[in-house]
Amino acid sequence: MLNSETSSTADCEPDPAVNVRSTPIGKGVFADRDFQAHDVVGWITGKVHDDPEYGSEYCIDIGGSITLEPDAPFRFLNHCCEPNSQFTWDENEDDPEAIPEVYLLALRDIEAGEQLTIDYNWAADCAIPCQCGADSCRGWIVTLDEIDQLPASKKKRR
Template sequence: MPAWYEIIRVGKVPYGKGVFAIRTITAGETIGKVTGKVIDDPEYTSTYCIDLGDGVKSLEPRGPFRYLNHCCEPNAKLFLHETVYEDGTPGPTEVTVEALCTIEPEEEVRIDYAWDIVGAIPCLCGASQCRGWIVDPEQLPKLLKKQKKLTERDKAPQKSK
């Protein structure tokens, strides 16, 4: 596997940093392995942390992949890989970034954060299929319903005392 810096670079985007391809990345290609600090706390949350799938541990990524931005039509995805030590005991879960389609040089590499409804924030990714929210697509209908209720409540005439 080539080193990440032969494939991508960290660059500026209007609201911070992003990850950009420096050469053509083919669909299915592994862009790199996400490294960082494993946090063993189910309550832990941050903008960048990656749920390691067991409901307890999460990975707080280091650069460059810390700077992967969200897009509702992503061109890359995170994959979790179980590992085992030589003696057969389970090892740490590894996370890789893989291309979902061909990514052209200088194109931003983005993933779908698919956040839980609890952490959902409005999305400005600009994709034609943008969901309007950074949220798990499966939870979007629930979120929109909740938002509609909130808007209706705000519009309701105030009761005078």
């Protein structure tokens, strides 16, 4: 059974190819070097929780009741409706109970100095206004599949 003391990829060092800097909306993660599409930007470390009630603004759902609370620097990835990276992991077919190692994957070429972003894909009942500024901004931090399910009170603010 997992608990809040279980760590993911605990032996990995923070990736020196990224840094945390201030942005207009708080902290953000920036590339220190160029990345090509499909490059692994870095491994995500943090505490693993096996609790279906656990949640935070930073946690990553990695299946079932398992979430990962990421450490810095990747804790500070900001949302964008046109993200340049995404969290991903490989399931261990030999041991389905094993906690997968989570990493950040470049979705497209990323230049040094560019802010790294992901799509938070939040459920409609958790949506908040989006400030990403992307051409295809949905106006809300919400999964595209649930944008039509925004409560009426939120749709009026769109």
